[in-house]
Amino acid sequence: MSLTAAAENNNVASNPLVPVAARLGKKISCRLAQGPYAVMCRYGLRRDLTQPQAVPKPRIPIEIRQLAEADLEVLLSHESVDSAKERTEMTWRRDFYSRFPDGCFVAVDQRTGVPCYMQWLLGPADNAALARLRCFPALGEDEALLEQAYTHPDYRGRYIMPAAMAMIADRAVDIGARYVLTFVEESNVPSLKGCQRAGFRPHMLHRRAQYAFGSIVCNRFVSFAADDPRRTMHF
Numbered sequence: 001m002s003l004t005a006a007a008e009n010n011n012v013a014s015n016p017l018v019p020v021a022a023r024l025g026k027k028i029s030c031r032l033a034q035g036p037y038a039v040m041c042r043y044g045l046r047r048d049l050t051q052p053q054a055v056p057k058p059r060i061p062i063e064i065r066q067l068a069e070a071d072l073e074v075l076l077s078h079e080s081v082d083s084a085k086e087r088t089e090m091t092w093r094r095d096f097y098s099r100f101p102d103g104c105f106v107a108v109d110q111r112t113g114v115p116c117y118m119q120w121l122l123g124p125a126d127n128a129a130l131a132r133l134r135c136f137p138a139l140g141e142d143e144a145l146l147e148q149a150y151t152h153p154d155y156r157g158r159y160i161m162p163a164a165m166a167m168i169a170d171r172a173v174d175i176g177a178r179y180v181l182t183f184v185e186e187s188n189v190p191s192l193k194g195c196q197r198a199g200f201r202p203h204m205l206h207r208r209a210q211y212a213f214g215s216i217v218c219n220r221f222v223s224f225a226a227d228d229p230r231r232t233m234h235f
């Protein structure tokens with residue numbers, strides 16, 4: 001560590017106001033970025049684990065295991081990508097990890113042992129932490145949630161998502177679930193396709209409206225009627 005960096009570190013460590021001010025500044029800029037009004041619509045897709053579902057074949061051999069902290073440096077390293085959008089996706093997942101340090105699975109490239117995909121499997125025990133995010137319904141006792149699917153850009157387009165997601169969804173029986181939910185923005189066609197190939201069917205629409213820089217949030221989760229054509233649509 002350079003002397004300047006060490007001195008800066010000492011300043012931060014010895015001045016309790018610095019971290020507080022930094023946190024406050026971050027909070028304010030996050031609020032401002034949310035704007036005065038915004039609406040988001042997502043499909044809630046669902047898989048019934050009692051219905052047989054074959055695991056789609058990916059283009060490379062993969063296996064599933066729980067995330068180890070060292071995987072974050074491989075999957076979410078800002079240096080490994082050159083687009084700002086991709087770095088934002090990575091930052092969201094690092095934030096998600098700080099909220100949910102358990103429950104994340106990775107798919108590993110069996111040829112090299114490199115993790116290439118990540119996704120969280122959460123259950124009703126996570127309801128309190130999910131409620132703080134203000135964009136999920138409370139999970140029932142027989143429900144699980146798959147969230148934050150992410151394939152590293154070096155591995156995209158090899159059908160890793162549908163295969164890994166199908167395998168991770170199967171693990172939901174271990175936390176007592178029959179139904180596995182996942183939410184995807186209407187415009188995210190690659191993800192909607194991946195979910196569908198993993199055996200997930202459109203089940204509900206989530207409309208989230210937020211006002212006054214995110215200080216007021218209204219969520220509406222509306223399940224599709226049994227004969228709603230959206231249940232059988234293909235993305």
Ligand SMILES: CC(C)(COP(=O)(O)OP(=O)(O)OC[C@H]1O[C@@H](n2cnc3c(N)ncnc32)[C@H](O)[C@@H]1OP(=O)(O)O)[C@@H](O)C(=O)NCCC(=O)NCCS
Pocket residue numbers: 089148149150151152153155156157158159160161162183184185188189190191193194
């Ligand atoms: C969505 C995502 C997980 C899909 O992962 P994946 O393992 O590449 O999924 P697939 O291989 O099944 O590809 C899905 C579709 O995206 C296309 N695709 C997307 N990005 C691609 C890329 N960089 N290279 C090639 N194909 C790509 C594929 O061709 C495929 O469409 P097709 O079946 O019509 O050919 C991945 O694009 C991603 O991590 N995106 C950013 C984060 C995100 O949106 N997560 C989902 C949140 S709900």
